Amino acid sequence: MTDLPTDVLEEAERLTRLAREAVDDGETTAYKDERDALLADHDYDARVREDDTSDVLVCHPQEWVEDGVIRPGRIEDVDRGVEVQLSGPGDPEEWDVVDERNRAVAAAVAEDHGPVHGATATALADFMGNHYAKPIAEATPDELEEFKAEYFPRNTWPSEDQRSLLDESVRLCLKKSDGRLPEP
Structure with missing residues (x-):
């Protein structure tokens, strides 16, 4: 030990x-x-x-x-x-635990900040779980940039509100998950 x-x-x-x-x-x-x-x-x-x-x-x-x-x-x-x-990717053996944790973050964001932020939080939970098998709290700046630049516009069919609030939604997810907030 x-x-x-x-x-x-x-x-x-x-x-x-x-x-x-x-x-x-x-x-x-x-x-x-x-x-x-x-x-x-x-x-x-x-x-x-x-x-x-x-x-x-x-x-x-x-x-x-x-x-x-x-x-x-x-x-x-x-x-x-x-x-x-x-x-890099997390442990795929822990995917269920990671997914549950990420879904709880997304639900809390939706409850506290409304459906627009909640929809983006759900997309981030999907991305981090399916692509990296990692909790949202452990997302690196590069992973978050990949989510915002590539995954989000191509896979979520975001509303205009979601697009305009993307950075704030990601910050809310990180804050709710006790992750590291990106530099302003």
Whole structure:
């Protein structure tokens, strides 16, 4: 089992996401430095593994590393390492849970803000569940842009009201799901 407390891992993920979304190098460096210091307090290091389909935050004990490289011979218990998906599709095995959560967000948006926002929220729930198997709260800026630019106009047959309120509807969905709001 990992030695990292849940709140530390969640903060490391948050700081990593902020670093990835930062607009200048100084801001990126500051977030990474803060994350690294937080993890170092628990004798952990972090890196982001990027591949063709996703990016993953990998947190691992510092003792696994020698000369900047993880040495397999130093790993006694692989469960001490932690991986957090930062982008790409979610776990299709969890689709039912994700879909239920996204549908609840859409229903809450419709109830609180009316049918126009509700229709767009339902479309976003469909998109995130069917295309990424991820909760709305975990949508990346690129995924949201794909929804707005490609999926929404082609697949929802939006009304004029929906088109004019698209950005606000997406913000309401993110707020209702406790996701990260895009920069204004």
